[in-house]
Amino acid sequence: MKKKSTIYDVAKIAGVSPSTISRVMNTPEIVAEDTRQKVMNAVKELTYIPNMMAASMPRRRTNYIGLIIPDITNIFFSNLVRGVQDVCEKHGYSVLVVNSDDSQEKEGRYLKLLYSRRVDGVILTAAGYREEGFSKEELSLLKKMNIVLIDREINGMTTPIVKVNNFGGAYSAVKYLLTMGHKKIMYLAGIEGTKTNQEREKGYLVALREAHINWKKELAADFRLDTAYQKIIQYWPQLKNSDKLPTAIFASNDLMAIGALKAFAQLKVRVPEDISIIGFDNISFSDCTYPPLTTIAQPTYLMGQKAVETLLKVIDKKKIKKSVELETELIERDSVSRWEV
Amino acid sequence: MKKKSTIYDVAKIAGVSPSTISRVMNTPEIVAEDTRQKVMNAVKELTYIPNMMAASMPRRRTNYIGLIIPDITNIFFSNLVRGVQDVCEKHGYSVLVVNSDDSQEKEGRYLKLLYSRRVDGVILTAAGYREEGFSKEELSLLKKMNIVLIDREINGMTTPIVKVNNFGGAYSAVKYLLTMGHKKIMYLAGIEGTKTNQEREKGYLVALREAHINWKKELAADFRLDTAYQKIIQYWPQLKNSDKLPTAIFASNDLMAIGALKAFAQLKVRVPEDISIIGFDNISFSDCTYPPLTTIAQPTYLMGQKAVETLLKVIDKKKIKKSVELETELIERDSVSRWEV
DNA sequence: TCGATATCAGAAAGCGCTTTCATAAACAGG
DNA sequence: CCTGTTTATGAAAGCGCTTTCTGATATCGA
Numbered sequence: 001m002k003k004k005s006t007i008y009d010v011a012k013i014a015g016v017s018p019s020t021i022s023r024v025m026n027t028p029e030i031v032a033e034d035t036r037q038k039v040m041n042a043v044k045e046l047t048y049i050p051n052m053m054a055a056s057m058p059r060r061r062t063n064y065i066g067l068i069i070p071d072i073t074n075i076f077f078s079n080l081v082r083g084v085q086d087v088c089e090k091h092g093y094s095v096l097v098v099n100s101d102d103s104q105e106k107e108g109r110y111l112k113l114l115y116s117r118r119v120d121g122v123i124l125t126a127a128g129y130r131e132e133g134f135s136k137e138e139l140s141l142l143k144k145m146n147i148v149l150i151d152r153e154i155n156g157m158t159t160p161i162v163k164v165n166n167f168g169g170a171y172s173a174v175k176y177l178l179t180m181g182h183k184k185i186m187y188l189a190g191i192e193g194t195k196t197n198q199e200r201e202k203g204y205l206v207a208l209r210e211a212h213i214n215w216k217k218e219l220a221a222d223f224r225l226d227t228a229y230q231k232i233i234q235y236w237p238q239l240k241n242s243d244k245l246p247t248a249i250f251a252s253n254d255l256m257a258i259g260a261l262k263a264f265a266q267l268k269v270r271v272p273e274d275i276s277i278i279g280f281d282n283i284s285f286s287d288c289t290y291p292p293l294t295t296i297a298q299p300t301y302l303m304g305q306k307a308v309e310t311l312l313k314v315i316d317k318k319k320i321k322k323s324v325e326l327e328t329e330l331i332e333r334d335s336v337s338r339w340e341v
Numbered sequence: 342m343k344k345k346s347t348i349y350d351v352a353k354i355a356g357v358s359p360s361t362i363s364r365v366m367n368t369p370e371i372v373a374e375d376t377r378q379k380v381m382n383a384v385k386e387l388t389y390i391p392n393m394m395a396a397s398m399p400r401r402r403t404n405y406i407g408l409i410i411p412d413i414t415n416i417f418f419s420n421l422v423r424g425v426q427d428v429c430e431k432h433g434y435s436v437l438v439v440n441s442d443d444s445q446e447k448e449g450r451y452l453k454l455l456y457s458r459r460v461d462g463v464i465l466t467a468a469g470y471r472e473e474g475f476s477k478e479e480l481s482l483l484k485k486m487n488i489v490l491i492d493r494e495i496n497g498m499t500t501p502i503v504k505v506n507n508f509g510g511a512y513s514a515v516k517y518l519l520t521m522g523h524k525k526i527m528y529l530a531g532i533e534g535t536k537t538n539q540e541r542e543k544g545y546l547v548a549l550r551e552a553h554i555n556w557k558k559e560l561a562a563d564f565r566l567d568t569a570y571q572k573i574i575q576y577w578p579q580l581k582n583s584d585k586l587p588t589a590i591f592a593s594n595d596l597m598a599i600g601a602l603k604a605f606a607q608l609k610v611r612v613p614e615d616i617s618i619i620g621f622d623n624i625s626f627s628d629c630t631y632p633p634l635t636t637i638a639q640p641t642y643l644m645g646q647k648a649v650e651t652l653l654k655v656i657d658k659k660k661i662k663k664s665v666e667l668e669t670e671l672i673e674r675d676s677v678s679r680w681e682v
Numbered sequence: 683t684c685g686a687t688a689t690c691a692g693a694a695a696g697c698g699c700t701t702t703c704a705t706a707a708a709c710a711g712g
Numbered sequence: 713c714c715t716g717t718t719t720a721t722g723a724a725a726g727c728g729c730t731t732t733c734t735g736a737t738a739t740c741g742a
Contacts, residue, residue, distance in 0.1 A: 683742100684741105684742095685740105685741100685742100686739100686740085686741090686742105687738100687739080687740075687741100688737100688738085688739070688740090689736105689737080689738070689739085690735105690736090690737080690738090691734105691735095691736085691737100692733105692734090692735090692736100693732105693733090693734085693735100694731100694732095694733090694734105695730105695731090695732090695733100696729105696730090696731090696732105697728105697729090697730085698727105699726105699727090700725105700726090700727085701724100701725090701726090702723105702724090702725085702726105703722105703723090703724090703725100704721105704722090704723085704724105705720105705721090705722085705723100706719100706720090706721085706722100707718100707719085707720080707721100708717100708718080708719075708720090709716100709717080709718070709719090710715100710716085710717075710718090711714105711715090711716090711717100712713105712714095712715095
């Protein structure tokens with residue numbers, strides 16, 4: 001590996017002081033035309049590229065931000081990550097992504113890592129939903145960092161957040177099912193502890209209540225495709241031939257809806273003839289399923305963008321809205337059909 | 342935001358020198374039991390967490406590695422990323438992921454960024470496939486960095502690489518189609534410039550040649566779902582009723598196979614009755630399609646792991662294998678059926 | 683008991699930058 | 713032509729660590 005040149009090497013060649021090199025790299029307009037030229041030539045000669053790492057010490061800025069998500073492998077989050085990356089890059093930031101696997105313990109460890117790396121801020125998809133879920137140490141850490149939450153709120157904390165209107169989305173999903181004539185609607189639930197799931201559940205419940213429908217049923221799962229698949233495979237036989245057999249399912253996310261689709265294909269239950277399914281998220285595969293999945297779209301990429309924008313403001317101590325809430329949109333495809341009694 | 346404490350603050354409280362603090366943080370075994378205790382207490386009192394950024398200067402190690410992939414949003418790569426992240430973390434490294442979107446220009450920019458961040462090494466999924474594709478500056482950069490390629494080779498460069506046996510995988514895919522009785526097999530191609538696509542194409546061609554089959558047809562695409570979908574929608578009508586109508590398709594990756602599935606669903610062409618499809622990759626959705634996709638599995642996560650392992654060796658100047666090649670595996674599902682003449 | 687050796691901790695230089703402060707030169711205005 | 717400004721550059725301190733070198737004790741064998 002070739003030796004890396006420093007600002008001193010360039011200074012020597014250009015015949016100026018290191019300060020001047022620093023100036024032409026950062027604020028070229030304040031240095032005289034001819035010296036700037038000399039410096040540029042020396043820079044080119046050595047193919048000198050400044051060491052940002054070193055620069056970040058006196059600057060007290062690393063120009064890194066941390067991003068804690070459950071799992072990059074989850075296509076919902078990888079979309080969000082891309083949104084974050086793209087706007088970060090535009091502002092000269094890089095992003096350090098870590099996966100919490102929805103574990104509070106890992107989340108804590110990573111918070112510590114990000115702090116030790118002195119990222120300028122972190123965007124956090126919290127695994128827990130209550131302030132009490134955090135340890136003393138984590139809380140003290142959070143105080144030392146610029147944080148903005150994304151997707152999932154934490155009760156009792158005033159941290160800025162960008163999220164989607166989960167309640168509204170869920171509400172309109174169930175409402176849609178209702179208008180399609182369904183009276184027995186099951187909720188395929190996500191991770192119980194998350195605010196996201198709680199809000200969507202509430203949307204489900206409220207929509208039913210407003211329609212004066214008492215029939216309700218929840219199947220507990222965890223946002224994961226396989227879990228949903230297995231739960232359906234496991235419980236459907238019991239449900240069948242009972243009055244607990246729903247005619248429609250509102251899945252708390254698309255991954256689980258797809259898991260359900262897979263299960264039903266295997267069980268020879270026809271979608272949407274025998275059962276209708278609506279999801280949440282509109283991930284990029286949901287129009288490739290069979291049948292194409294009707295779902296509530298959320299602007300994942302946009303969320304990532306917004307999160308960065310507010311984080312950068314926090315970092316620069318500008319005014320921000322404490323909470324930006326994005327709206328969802330119903331995408332009608334073919335997994336829901338009218339239910340005639 | 343609370344003030345961040347430094348090694349000096351801890352030193353003052355513990356009543357020892359900063360060097361000692363550094364020692365207990367890094368090599369606690371070489372400091373006496375009682376001083377270590379004093380220090381630990383001071384550390385706890387201040388909730389001191391060392392500044393890795395600062396440490397990386399005298400160490401001349403950032404403990405970052407860079408990862409350049411086409412697109413994190415592509416589930417194939419997000420899996421690979423996870424493999425990279427997981428083993429990096431185990432070794433105290435963090436990873437900085439950037440998306441090249443298969444553009445050589447972006448790739449160059451990011452290479453420069455990673456260098457300026459002084460990552461200890463980079464794992465690169467090259468956009469181009471020839472050394473000449475790189476500019477002078479990039480080449481000089483590459484010389485200054487520890488690089489290992491992943492997934493895609495670059496002609497004319499001796500950089501270590503971890504990849505999958507693309508030729509073998511493609512060969513066995515086509516062979517499988519052949520044994521199922523297919524004689525008219527089309528290749529749905531990936532990005533032309535990539536080594537990956539070239540190797541898979543070669544596998545296709547060689548398998549046909551060995552079977553003394555002259556019928557061949559390629560449909561150009563770019564590894565993306567939508568492109569494949571559109572190409573099929575666009576060309577199928579022309580193909581139909583001509584002798585150019587294949588009975589089977591070997592898609593260069595699953596994403597495109599899924600795009601094809603989507604197109605055929607729309608065109609009312611039945612899979613696998615009217616046309617068989619086999620993919621490549623075995624991404625996590627390929628068992629959720631309709632019908633479940635027969636494909637050539639590659640160990641994506643493992644590739645990420647292996648890449649890091651060899652990169653870490655390169656960084657530590659240990660001996661390495663110049664090339665590790667992983668094997669593929671045929672996954673039989675339902676998108677291919679026997680073709681009776 | 684004494685010198686040789688091992689153990690432990692501090693001083694100080696250095697990592698590659700930025701930035702404040704100081705100064706010299708160039709420029710105006712009267 | 714002199715003073716007051718402005719402009720352009722350099723010197724030097726500092727960012728928060730690591731690590732080498734050095735010296736002071738403690739430990740041991742004879």
